Amino acid sequence: MVMMSAKEASTLWGISTRRVTTLCSAGKIPGASKENGSWQIPANAEKPADARVRTGAYKKSTMPAHLPLPVGISDYRLxxxxxxxxxxxxxxxxxxxxxxxxxxxxxxxxxxxxxxxxxxxxxxxxxxxxxxxxxxxxxxxxxxxxYRDYQGxxxxxxxxxxxxxxxxxxxxxxxxxxxxxxxxxxxxxxxxxxxxxxxxxxxxxxxxxxxxxxxxxxxxxxxxxxxxxxxxxxxxxxxxxxxxxxxxxxxxxxxxxxxxxxxxxxxxxxxxxxxxxxxxxxxxxxxxxxxxxxxxxxxxxxxSVLDKKYNTYFGFTADEVAKMAAYYGASDKLNELRDWYDGYRFGDAEIYNPWSVINYFSAGCEARPYWLSTSNNDVISEVLEQADKDIYTQLTDLLQGKTVATYVDTSVIYPQLQNNPSSIYSFLLVSGYLKVVKAETSISGDYLCHVALPNREITYVYNKEILSHLNVMMPQTTVVAIQEALYSGDESKLQQQIQTLLTQSVSSFDTAGENFYHGFVLGLCALLGNAYATSNRESGDGRYDIQLAPKTPTMPGIIIELKAEKHCDTEQLQKLSQTALNQIEDKKYDTEMLTHGVKSIYKYGVAFSGKNVEVAFKK
CATH class of the missing domain: 3.40.50 (Rossmann fold)
Structure with a gap:
């Protein structure tokens, strides 16, 4: 076999002799061998690829009329x-x-x-x-x-x-x-x-x-x-x-x-x-x-997401999305793009979700939640298990399009999420589930922010990935059955569906208190979609637990009062549900809906003990 020296190879390949010997030592040149202290290389050997650029060089391919979208591409050169x-x-x-x-x-x-x-x-x-x-x-x-002088x-x-x-x-x-x-x-x-x-x-x-x-x-x-x-x-x-x-x-x-x-x-x-x-x-x-x-x-x-510097470099700006839409002949889709994927605020910049925008164009401009299930959200599930009634109420308010005022700490840590459930808002913000509507002040690195859901996609994702944890990932068929029972006044069917859900989906509620069940039912109601769900608000002579105000005048309003006690037998649980129902009557919790002209109101007293439930009803 004809061989050449390392120096000859360096001249042929246009690299240093030291680089050639290094490649030989690393076994990167097949057939290379050391003789009398000098490397000898097969004359027909090809120059090895430069390993310092991991992805290799890319040749321009014959491009289609429009460049493809970089779905999942994180290699800059490609x-x-x-x-x-x-x-x-x-x-x-x-x-x-x-x-x-x-x-x-x-x-x-x-x-x-x-x-x-x-x-x-x-x-x-x-x-x-x-x-x-x-x-x-x-x-x-x-x-x-x-600036060019820093290149390479x-x-x-x-x-x-x-x-x-x-x-x-x-x-x-x-x-x-x-x-x-x-x-x-x-x-x-x-x-x-x-x-x-x-x-x-x-x-x-x-x-x-x-x-x-x-x-x-x-x-x-x-x-x-x-x-x-x-x-x-x-x-x-x-x-x-x-x-x-x-x-x-x-x-x-x-x-x-x-x-x-x-x-x-x-x-x-x-x-x-x-x-x-x-x-x-x-x-x-x-x-x-x-x-x-x-x-x-x-x-x-x-x-961070609250800082103005570098605020336009992660995600797409409105101008960048408009330019992309024009390139792909979809300028008429800008309103849909804005509705679904806009709404983030990084510093003072308006930002679109780049993953979703790219997937939207790649899928022929089909609007759907592409960001759904792109990551594991076990941390959110863990925090929600510790959440109290106020947090459940605020999370539901967000789904209704409202804003929530909260302190945001962008340096929130994982153990803090579990020990302080109110830090869930900080985590949801930095994770992309919330946007800052207004940051009022900064105290020792914490921001007093008004936060909201950024767009339609996140409303859907939030519903599926977050509120689903509030109702233990209930099947859609169960949601439909519960909705039918609520709006038909069928307390037996409602009790049966909730009982089945508790028995099949939850490990143990032996030590659960009223706050847990409140969040459980509130999360369930928030998924129904045909009413404005509110919680723990003043009406009449007190504060009701859950109210479903109808979005259309032909639908009934619903008031739910919850009670929970440990170690109740069936008779005790039935009495507890009736006590809850009587409280709705005695405290005149229907005052708010009556004031707004709601003519038909269904009232439910729901009592829990461990995995058991009883429902009392009055129209």
Whole structure:
């Protein structure tokens, strides 16, 4: 076989001799062998792909009349060359004008975080490929030479934790360490770099061979950035996408402390007092600063949904959606798009959900809730289990199109969600279920906000993903049967349906109090859709539990009063339901609806004890 030297290969392939020998050492060139201390390479060997750009180079394909939509595409080079791409590169300009050491961007799921982080990687990363071609027709390139000079300047460490959703800490640790090992392998030229010392090379080998211990992995960002700094004579950029996914999973699955401890060490080494760090970027849903994951990291700048800076770079603006609609010949659909997917407020910017807009056009302009079930909402379910009557009432008010005034803490942490159910509004806001109508003031990082549902899609998603937890995921057939019983005055059928639901769907109510049952029935009523559900409001001489005011004059109004006591037998429960019904009469709870001209009113007294229920009725 005809062979060539490493120097001949470097001339043929247009790369350095050192790079060729590194590729040989890493086993990236088939047939290469070392003879008398020098690498010999088959003359017909092809130049290996540059592993530092994980996704490879993309060739322009023959495009259809209209570019396809980037559904689920988070690779910037692919999205910006093969698909319809909404230009967000001015984010780079905004960053470079201030250059904070570490930036954290918190946004809801499916709002373009991963794509933007990959855009930053491609822009800043030093590679053998000339990656400027992915930006020459973008907005950042027109901003001038001082911004172009940063293109391709730095070595980059890129990790995304968005798929680290395992059931145990052992599985999570294995997943995290594998991602770290793969990122080390992406920088294979460090393995025998003369700029790095033997200790660093030994750590490198342990990590890529999966023989490293926890100390190696906790220090892995610091070690890798130090080696890159020495090798390239330039500090590194560190990008961590969806950093809080393993933390949320740890909270749900019972290994929260292990996840926080590991992340604290990992980020402290890489982002705190690291002389080999040029700057860092992180994304997530929650800030979680109070968890001390970023303890002592005084160079961290947080950009939340309430901040004006970077407010148009995650999600689509109205102008961007209008331009996309015109491109696909759907300008007549703008009102529908606005109704379904607009309404978010990031800082002072009006924002559309990008995932849903892209899917809407991709599906031939069919309006439906594309954001539904794109993530696990067990955290919301957990919080709602601790919610009291007032929170259930406010959640139902939101579904009726009303606003709720609440303090919002954008650095809310997962244990706080369980211990303080009122923090559910903060979580719903940063998760994308609510919008800020008005932020009145700020006190020690907390905002007094008026929040509401942003659009029709979220009203549907909210109904399915949130209120469904209030009624234990009841089947639609059950909802219909309960609605029929309520509006026909059939207390026996209503009692039977609620009894069946309690027996089949709920684990145990032996210790449940009236607040729980109030939320249970209120969530059930909120799903009916043909009445305005209100709760705990003044009418007559007191405050009723639940009222369903009819949306049309031909429908009856409904008042429900609830009672709950433990360890009742059937006779006691029947008396309790009658007591509830008598209270409606005695306190004249029907006064409000009578004042508004409702002529027919159905009154229900409902009593609970554990999983048992009795219903008393009067028309």
């Amino acid at each position: 999205a910006s060359t093969e698909y319809y791409y909404v230009d967000k590169t001015l984010m780079i300009k905004d960053f470079l004008e201030q250059r904070p050491m570490v930036s954290l961007f918190t946004r809801p799921r499916r709002f373009g975080k991963t794509l933007n982080m990959d855009m930053l990687r491609v822009f800043f990363e030093k590679t053998e490929e000339d990656t400027s071609k992915y930006f020459t027709n973008k907005a950042i390139w027109a901003c001038g030479q001082k 300047k730095y070595p980059v460490i890129f990790l995304t934790f968005k798929d680290v959703k395992r059931n145990t800490w052992e599985e999570t640790y294995a997943h995290l360490t594998r991602l770290i090992g793969e990122e080390y392998l992406r920088h294979a030229d460090l393995a025998d770099s003369p700029a790095c010392n033997d200790f660093e090379k030994a750590v490198y080998q342990r990590i890529v061979s999966s023989t490293a211990d926890s100390t190696d992995y906790i220090s892995s960002l610091k070690t890798l950035s130090s080696m890159l700094h020495k090798h390239y004579n330039c500090p590194a950029v560190i990008i961590i996408d969806e950093y809080d996914t393993p933390i949320q999973q740890g909270h749900l699955m019972g290994f929260y402390d292990d996840a926080v401890s590991f992340m604290r060490g990992l980020f402290s080494g890489g982002l705190k007092d690291n002389r080999s760090l040029a700057f860092g970027f992180l994304t997530g849903i929650l800030r979680v600063a109070k968890e001390s994951i970023f303890s002592g990291l005084n160079n961290l700048v947080v950009n």
